[in-house]
Amino acid sequence: MATFAEITRHHDPDPDENPWVHGPPAPAPVRIEPYDPDWPRRYRNLAAGIRTALGPAALDLEHVGSTSVAGLAAKDVIDVDLTVADPRAEHTYVPPLERLGYVLAIREPSFHEHRCLTLAEPRVNLHVYGPDCPEAIRHRLFRDWLRTHPDDRERYREAKLAAVPGGGTVMDYNARKQQTIRDIYDRLFRAAGML
Structure with missing residues (x-):
């Protein structure tokens, strides 16, 4: 079971670690779309396919992510958190997902x-974590x-729109809105009695 200390800690990846399996993506403009009421249906269809492909894994x-929050503007990309027994055991989940068109x-x-x-179409980021992962818990809490x-939903929307100018990669966009995200996390953790 993840502790409050683990969940509330802002954990960053090792800056010396190269995370890109096939190299970093080319810079592309970030576009924020008005909330699309079709996003939840799109998620349900994607989830059904993932569950069928992976079975008990x-x-x-x-x-x-933002497409899971009704009324929130977002990039037209569905974010999904998948929990598997061990993310390091890629052979248990990557090949079945590749058959659906996903790319590690x-x-x-x-x-x-x-x-x-x-997944390129529809656009999906499928994040894989192990059981009781603090980051996956943070995603659900947020x-x-x-x-x-x-009020915080509107604050986050404004931060997203303000982060678009400046160009660069999605990682650059994410960095420009990071302080607002951390401020919201601080409020929610304090409200939950976790800090």
Whole structure:
């Protein structure tokens, strides 16, 4: 069971670790779309395919990220957290997902053994973690907080829009909105009695 200290710690990957399985993506403009009420249906269809492909190897699936929060503008990319018994055992989940068109893009041993597979159409980031991973717990807490706290949902929307100018990669965009994300985490952790 992850402790409050593990969940509330802002854990960053090792900066010397190269996470890119096939090299980093080319810089591309980030586009924020108005909330699309079709995103939850798209997630359900994707989740059904993943569950069928992986069977009991898929311990849990969660729709996370901005597309999982009704009313929140987002990149048109569905973020999914997949829990498997051991992310290092790629042979247990990568080949079945590759047959669905997913590509293993990121391998981050220093960041909770995180793996990320991408799908080009529809666009998906499939994040793979082990059981009781603090980062996956954080994703669910953040999603649920934004669903029930419209002020922070609006604050996050504004931060996303402000982070788009400047170009670069999605990682650059993410870095520009990081302080707002951490401020929201601080509020939700304090409200939950975790800090």
